[in-house]
Amino acid sequence: MIDPKVIVALDVASEREALALAARLPPEACRLKVGKELFVAAGPGLVETLVRRGHGIFLDLKFHDIPNTVARACGVAARLGVWMINVHALGGTRMMLAAREALGTSGQRPRLIAVTVLTSMAATDLVEVGLGADPESAAIRLAALARDAGLDGVVCSAREARSMRRQFGAGFDLVTPGIRPADASTDDQARVATPAEAIRDGSSYLVIGRPIARAPDPGAALAAINAEIEIAMKGTAA
Secondary structure (H helix, E strand, C coil): CCCEEEEEEECCHHHHHHHHHHHHCCCCEEEECCCCCHHHCCHHHHHHHHHHHHCCEEEEEEECCCHHHHHHHHHHCCCCCCCEEEEEEHHHHHHHHHHHHHHHHHHHHHHHECCCCCCCCCHHHHHHCCCCCHHHHHHHHHHHHHHHCCEEEEEHHHHHHHHHHHHHHHCCCCCCECCCCCCCCCCCCCCEEEHHHHCCCCCCCEEEEEHHCCCCCCHHHHHHHHHHHHHHHHHHCC
C-alpha cells in the first residue's frame, strides 16, 4: 500500500520483543505504534532504530500538560523522525495550538492528532469524571477544538467515525483504536468495530494490536486484514 491503513500497536514490554515483531511486519504494509510502556522500557533509541529500518512510527505518548511543556515535547519527538504524534484534546485549545506551532510548517513534520475520548471509556465512565453520558458528543466537541487548533485529525472510536467524517470532511484524519476482526476478543475495549466497518464508516487509519501481535503468524494476520480493508475501500469508492 502507498499509504498503509493499519497501525500495528507494539504493545510489548521490551526492545527485543518489539524488534522481533517489527521484523515480521513489512514497512510497506503497515505503520507501527510505540506507546508508553514500550517507550519507557526502551527509550527513544528504539524509535530511531525502527525509523532507520523504514517503519513509519506513530509515537503514542498522549502529551497533556501546560502548553510550553507539550510544545517542547512535540519538538523533541519530531526530531526522532516519527510519522505521527498525539496530544490530549482535553488539554485545551492553547495547548494544542502550542503543539502545532512547535512542529512548524515543513512538509516533513509529523502528523499531529489529538485523543478525544479513550475507547476503553463507556458512558458511565464519562459521568464519573464529569464529562456527561454521551461519548460521541464529547468526542465530537473535542475533535472540533483540535480542528480549530490546526491539528491533522483525532483519535476516536470507530463508532464515532461516521459522524466525525460527516462533520469534519475528507481532509481530517480519523485514527481508530478498538479494531477487532469479527472472530477476535474485544479484550479491554468497550467500543469496537471490525476493519471493514471502520473503513466504511470513514476511519483513515486503524490501530490494531493483539489480533496481529499475538497471531501465530503476524505477517499473515496483517495481510488478511489489509485484504479486508482493500475490499471495503473499493466498496466505499463505488
